[in-house]
Structure formats: C-alpha cells, structure tokens
Amino acid sequence: MACGRIADHGFLADGRSAVLVDSSGSVNWWCPARFDAPSAFARLLDDDAGHWVIRPEGGFSTSRAYLTDTLVLRTVFTTATGSVALIDALALEPGARGHEVGLHSPRLLARVVRGLSGEVRLRLHYRPRFEYGRMVPLLERRDGALVASAASARLDLRSTVPLACEVGEASASFTVRAGETCHFTLGYAPAYDAGPPAVLDAQQVIDDAAAGWRSWMGLHDYRGRYREQVRRSALVMQGMTYRPSGAVVAAPTMSLPEELGGERNYDYRYAWVRDFSFSLEALWRVACTDELNLHVGWLTRSMGMNDGIVPIMYGVEGERDLTEHHLEHLAGFAGSRPVLVGNDAWRQRQNDVHGEPLSAAWLMREYLDPMPPDLRQLLRAMTERAARDWHLPDAGMWEARDAERHYVSSKVQCWTALDRAVRFGSHLGSEADVARWAAARDAVREAVLTQGWSDRLTAYTGAFDSDELDASVLLMPLVGFLPAGDPRMRSTIRVIEERLSHDGLLRRWAGDPAGFLICSFWLVSCLALAGERVRAGQLFERLAARANDLGLFSEQIDPYSGEALGNFPQAFSHIGLINAAGDLTDLDAGRHDVPPAPDRLIPAGQDGPRPTTAR
Known part of the structure; x- marks a missing residue:
C-alpha cells in the first residue's frame, strides 16, 4: 500500500527525533538517532523504504486526536464488528517534567491497541529498512525481542502478540475485544559502543509521555x-x-x-x-x-x-x-x-x-x-x-x-x-x-x-x-x-x-x-x-x-x-x-x-x- 497524502500524517516527537504515522496506523517516517540521521522507516519517500503498520484487516473508518496538551496520538478504528483505539507515543525519559522534557530520550516508540467495543481483527506488518531503505536487516529473536540489525543500527521489537518472521519483515494477525489491550514497543540503539535498546512498558511510556508534555505546556x-x-x-x-x-x-x-x-x-x-x-x-x-x-x-x-x-x-x-x-x-x-x-x-x-x-x-x-x-x-x-x-x-x-x-x-x-x-x-x-x-x-x-x-x-x-x-x-x-x-x-x-x-x-x-x-x-x-x-x-x-x-x-x-x-x-x-x-x-x-x-x-x-x- 503506497503512502497517502502528506496531511494525512500525525507527528510524534521525543526531543531528538520524530515519527510520522498516518491515519491507517502506518509509521511512515522515523530517523531514530536524531532528526537528520538516516531513516529506519521512510515509506514517505518510497513504498519499499520501510514501515510499521497496525490496522484492521477489513474496511474501517478512522477518527483521531492528540490527548489534550500532548504529542500522544489516539486513533480510533471503527469496523462493522467493533472499534479499537491505537495509541502512539515516542518515549520521554521516565519521570521527566517541565524543562527536562526531551533532554534524555530513551529513543523508543510505544503503541497500544485497546478494544473499545465488539471485536476487531487486526493486521500488523513490520518492515524496517535502514539507511533510507538501502539496508534489509537481519531479524532474530533474542532476549524476548525481535531484533533487527544492519550497519550501525539496531531495533528491538517487543510484542504481546505472536509475530511470524520472514526475511527482513514480520507480521501478525490478531483479534482485540472490548476491554482487551495489546502492547508493542520498538527501541533503537546504535550497534556499537552502546548498550541494547531501552526496555519499557508500552502503557507506562504513553502515560509518562502524556504527563511530560502536559507539564511542559503548564509552564x-x-x-x-x-x-x-x-x-x-x-x-x-x-x-x-x-x-x-x-x-x-x-x-x-x-x-x-x-x-x-x-x-x-x-x-x-x-x-x-x-x-x-x-x-x-x-x-x-x-x-x-x-x-x-x-x-x-x-x-x-x-x-x-x-x-x-x-x-x-x-x-x-x-x-x-x-x-x-x-x-x-x-x-x-x-x-x-x-x-x-x-x-x-x-x-x-x-x-x-x-x-x-x-x-x-x-x-x-x-x-x-x-x-x-x-x-x-x-x-x-x-x-x-x-x-x-x-x-x-x-x-x-x-x-x-x-x-x-x-x-x-x-x-x-x-x-x-x-x-x-x-x-x-x-x-x-x-x-x-x-x-x-x-x-x-x-x-x-x-x-x-x-x-x-x-x-x-x-x-x-x-x-x-x-x-x-x-x-x-x-x-x-x-x-x-x-x-x-x-x-x-x-x-x-x-x-x-x-x-x-x-x-x-x-x-x-x-x-x-x-x-x-x-x-x-x-x-x-x-x-x-x-x-x-x-x-x-x-x-x-x-x-x-x-x-x-x-x-x-x-x-x-x-x-x-x-x-x-x-x-x-x-x-x-x-x-x-x-x-x-x-x-x-x-x-x-x-x-x-x-x-x-x-x-x-x-x-x-x-x-x-x-x-x-x-x-
């Protein structure tokens, strides 16, 4: 599926980089090291340059908004069988408030799917492509994560739903019912001279990001x-x-x-x-x-x-x-x-x-x-x-x-x-x-x-x-x-x-x-x-x-x-x-x-x- 309109995107940030995610739940842009670093997802510029999508399998309608006074994005998908909310946030340093917000980013993207009514069958497709789409990463399971590594970058995907792996990509098909949640985190770290990506709870990341942005806005x-x-x-x-x-x-x-x-x-x-x-x-x-x-x-x-x-x-x-x-x-x-x-x-x-x-x-x-x-x-x-x-x-x-x-x-x-x-x-x-x-x-x-x-x-x-x-x-x-x-x-x-x-x-x-x-x-x-x-x-x-x-x-x-x-x-x-x-x-x-x-x-x-x- 090709990337849609420019204005169809939402904007997430953490003080070092930004994510653009569209209204169909596709992450189409992220340069996780810093704003002007090479990308891990660049579907904005080419359909083969990397994306991470979570969306209903069949037809759906979409409504979305930021949580009040934050850069935490909530997208609601409504289908013939029910509705779910997809909540996306880039992590801030845990506990950072006011003028400290964004100074020390964990460089982690959190996504939570929450069932609102009925049940919804969803599809996840994860396709990282480093260096502006040039590098197809090796995917391997390690320490409870799906690790993608290539050149100088590493991404660790953690998921509460099982992921099926192929060469350079992973997918899942799962059902979410009212009151149920599924959690996903994607952490970045450079491949050399650094530890592994941060491990944080997705819901905690979202709650902390919301509190951090609101504390900044309050000043x-x-x-x-x-x-x-x-x-x-x-x-x-x-x-x-x-x-x-x-x-x-x-x-x-x-x-x-x-x-x-x-x-x-x-x-x-x-x-x-x-x-x-x-x-x-x-x-x-x-x-x-x-x-x-x-x-x-x-x-x-x-x-x-x-x-x-x-x-x-x-x-x-x-x-x-x-x-x-x-x-x-x-x-x-x-x-x-x-x-x-x-x-x-x-x-x-x-x-x-x-x-x-x-x-x-x-x-x-x-x-x-x-x-x-x-x-x-x-x-x-x-x-x-x-x-x-x-x-x-x-x-x-x-x-x-x-x-x-x-x-x-x-x-x-x-x-x-x-x-x-x-x-x-x-x-x-x-x-x-x-x-x-x-x-x-x-x-x-x-x-x-x-x-x-x-x-x-x-x-x-x-x-x-x-x-x-x-x-x-x-x-x-x-x-x-x-x-x-x-x-x-x-x-x-x-x-x-x-x-x-x-x-x-x-x-x-x-x-x-x-x-x-x-x-x-x-x-x-x-x-x-x-x-x-x-x-x-x-x-x-x-x-x-x-x-x-x-x-x-x-x-x-x-x-x-x-x-x-x-x-x-x-x-x-x-x-x-x-x-x-x-x-x-x-x-x-x-x-x-x-x-x-x-x-x-x-x-x-x-x-x-x-x-x-x-x-």
Whole structure:
C-alpha cells in the first residue's frame, strides 16, 4: 500500500527525533538517532523504504486526536464488528517534567491497541529498512525481542502478540475485544559502543509521555487570541527542537515536494538562523523565555566566528558541511524526484542572516541583561558584516539557485541588523561604532526606498530595479522598516494581495506553485498593522482552518486542491500562526513591540525601552 497524502500524517516527537504515522496506523517516517540521521522507516519517500503498520484487516473508518496538551496520538478504528483505539507515543525519559522534557530520550516508540467495543481483527506488518531503505536487516529473536540489525543500527521489537518472521519483515494477525489491550514497543540503539535498546512498558511510556508534555505546556501559558491554535503550534515547535543543543529544525522530513511530481524537494531537517529569529519571537509570545539560554547557546556555538560567507543553516549539533546528494534508489513522494539528503543552501550568501540574530536579541533584551560575552561578540560581528556587505547581491531568503540578486528583503534585514545595533548602543559598541552603524543603516534605508520601489507596479518589489513582486517584502512593517500605514507600504500590501493571493493563500512570487503559509500569516499581521483588523482576523481564521485534523501545517498548500505540500510539519508555518495571533492580540490591547518608524528612532548611543508582552 503506497503512502497517502502528506496531511494525512500525525507527528510524534521525543526531543531528538520524530515519527510520522498516518491515519491507517502506518509509521511512515522515523530517523531514530536524531532528526537528520538516516531513516529506519521512510515509506514517505518510497513504498519499499520501510514501515510499521497496525490496522484492521477489513474496511474501517478512522477518527483521531492528540490527548489534550500532548504529542500522544489516539486513533480510533471503527469496523462493522467493533472499534479499537491505537495509541502512539515516542518515549520521554521516565519521570521527566517541565524543562527536562526531551533532554534524555530513551529513543523508543510505544503503541497500544485497546478494544473499545465488539471485536476487531487486526493486521500488523513490520518492515524496517535502514539507511533510507538501502539496508534489509537481519531479524532474530533474542532476549524476548525481535531484533533487527544492519550497519550501525539496531531495533528491538517487543510484542504481546505472536509475530511470524520472514526475511527482513514480520507480521501478525490478531483479534482485540472490548476491554482487551495489546502492547508493542520498538527501541533503537546504535550497534556499537552502546548498550541494547531501552526496555519499557508500552502503557507506562504513553502515560509518562502524556504527563511530560502536559507539564511542559503548564509552564508556557498564553492568554491571547486563538489560544488553542497557538498552544498547539507551540507544542509542535517544541517537538521540533533537538533538546540536547536547542536547535529547532525547519521540519522533521526531507524531500517532500513543493509541487507534486516537481523537482524542488529539499532536506529540511536542519536549523536555519532565519527560523531561529522567528522561533524566538514565537517562544517569547507563548512565555517560553526560560529556555532562552538553551537556544541562544546553540546559536553562538554554531555561528561562532569565521572569515568567509556566514552559513545560514547548520546541523542540529552545529555541523556546517551539509553537502547535498541524491538518493537515486528512492522513487520520491508521489514520484517527485530527486530525493535529496543534505542541503546546498548552506553554501549560499544570504545577507538577511546578519539581521536575524540582532532582531531576536533585541526582542529578548530584557532576558539578556547582562549580555553574555559570546553573544555580544557574535552580534558585533553580524553588525559589522551588515555594514560591510549590505550592498552585495545574494541568494535571498527563498534560496534561489540560479543567480544572485539585490533582494529587497535581504537589504531590509541588513537594515534591521544595523538598526538594532544602534538601539543596543553602548551594550555593543563605542560611540564612534554606533555613529558608523547609524550612517550605514541610513544608507541601506535610502537604497531600499529608491531602488526597491516600482512605479509601474506601485509596490516594493523582490529585488532592486525589478518589476517582479515578492511576498518577502511584507517583512518591512514587521521589522519596523516602514509603518504598514505608509502610503507606499499600504499600496505594496494591496498589490501583493491582489496579484499573489488566491483563496486566502499567498504565493511567494508569480509562478510559485502553491500558497506559502508563513507569507500568508505575514499578510495577516500587515493588514492588522495597517488598520484592517477585522479583515486580518478573518484571514487568520481561514488560514488556521487549513491545518489538518490534528492542527498540523505543511510548508505550502495548493490553493485549488487544498493539498498540503512541502516538508511536514513545518516550523515556519506554525511560527507564522503564533506571531500573527500575537500581533492581533497586541494590537487589540493597544501595544506592539515592532520598533518605531525611523522618524522616531532612538538617538545613537542611547538604550531603548524594555519590551511589553502580549501575556
């Protein structure tokens, strides 16, 4: 049975890796060592690349939901003869609560089948395939488990129902009646220099995971608009955090296509500096500031100091070389090839990278006083680079792979770097430094205002002296470069919405195959800041309704078919939802922390005010 739709999947996490399981009970994705490690199940990308399914043998209907405030998934199968619940969870360290959740994962997947009514005949099919489907493991019974081993990986499957083994796979057929339960656990361990996989009771794993996630949620309350959607998105973001380092991956998957059958199929299992900045804003909005040091520590250790182009993305433990290569043996999701591991965007010059750390640090300044020396050094270096390199062309935030251009959003983020450095004043530099940064900031601003504007389109465009629209310029009011009510900015918002939007979904540029969700949420914030708050709220609700039945967003959505596209779930999309909801909440309350427009800038060398919050 081939893998179904992208949006048909649920998401489980344990602070190191993620599982995607579909509504028919099939585990179709798991890289158990860590997010960006080779897979054990990769049916998402090829029907022969590994899966583990538990489902009724005949026809059935499905309903599912997460247990409240958790990443524990409950799927109910209803058949002509009865109904059962399948409960899935990745194990957390036993007893881990609050900020300890996810720090020490046992790396074990638990599944429990519970009879609800009548009786249901079920089928289990277990087919692990290591190294992205390349390796068929040896299966042998050992110490009460069915052990699968190949290359450097080992999986131990424990089951309360008998399993029939064949070469590289196992199966079972069993009946569950009302009140009965069947337990399954699948533990991972590296083959060398480690003990065997953890042995834990499946029901205990599920109960402990539920308690752990709820304890984390209890520390991060949000009382603004759209509370349930925001809290779900915050939990998803936490699930995409590699807890040992603090890195937030863009998505737990790779090579899910932006267009079915297309070639833009990239590996997103890494951490982008751009996402870091937006993530910190989202975490700030949902009161996750206690984890700031963990996230900032990852940033400073990963970026460090170097003389070349600043990498814009890293592995979850700060790796820089993410060289891309094809997995030619995989068919790809819905035949979408190439299937890529690694991401060559790490080689690109993207000048917006200078602004994002400074923007995040300014937002969180109340919690960075005194500023750690390594962070101060990094922010100074990014400021100097922005002052030096802002005039250079780059690949832009959409990571164009053809030619470098003078992208407006990259220039705006260089302005952001310089602007925030000026606001930090003596915290970052001397009076002479701040004066020099202010002069560079003003030069960037003048260049954007003159060369980024198209009289023909009556809008700011994607690149200097261009007539091509790009939704990334909606960042201009969000970072305080221009007020949303400025006549030219208001015209830009209107033109972008008219020409790039369809059914509430905003494309990045003309010809983009689908609506890009974070851009659509930026439009919500821009409309609200421009005074159109009712329409902004209506658009937010239309976008929020595009999530799947579990509240999960992909990167893009086809505005005609409604099909989810791109890697899944996508941190950018959930970040966009949180920040747009926060903007609407702040505006309703008469407050907003976007820096004032440039005619009200803080004089060079003076420190700025402390932030307000939306909580």
